[in-house]
Amino acid sequence: MPELSRFGGMVIYMLFMDTKQHNKPHVHVYYGEYEAAIGIDGELLAGSLPYKQLKMVTGWLAFHEEEAYAAWNLAVRGEHFNKIKPM
Numbered sequence: 001m002p003e004l005s006r007f008g009g010m011v012i013y014m015l016f017m018d019t020k021q022h023n024k025p026h027v028h029v030y031y032g033e034y035e036a037a038i039g040i041d042g043e044l045l046a047g048s049l050p051y052k053q054l055k056m057v058t059g060w061l062a063f064h065e066e067e068a069y070a071a072w073n074l075a076v077r078g079e080h081f082n083k084i085k086p087m
Contacts, residue, residue, distance in 0.1 A: 005083060007086035013028040035047045040068045
């Protein structure tokens, strides 16, 4: 899984050509035993995260929205994208 970023004990991934299950731009977040798919717009699509981590990710996505959408556009075409640095 291609890593997009890492912060606060969380790892954020974006998969290549990942448009079938959630059908909207999203990231996959791993935090300890938790896993979640979160839309770049901040919507929780699947899984769960503790409230604090969910707020951290949605804030990070809002701050890096343009970069996240650019990475998504590359990833759905199977192209590599640059990592996004944490805030």
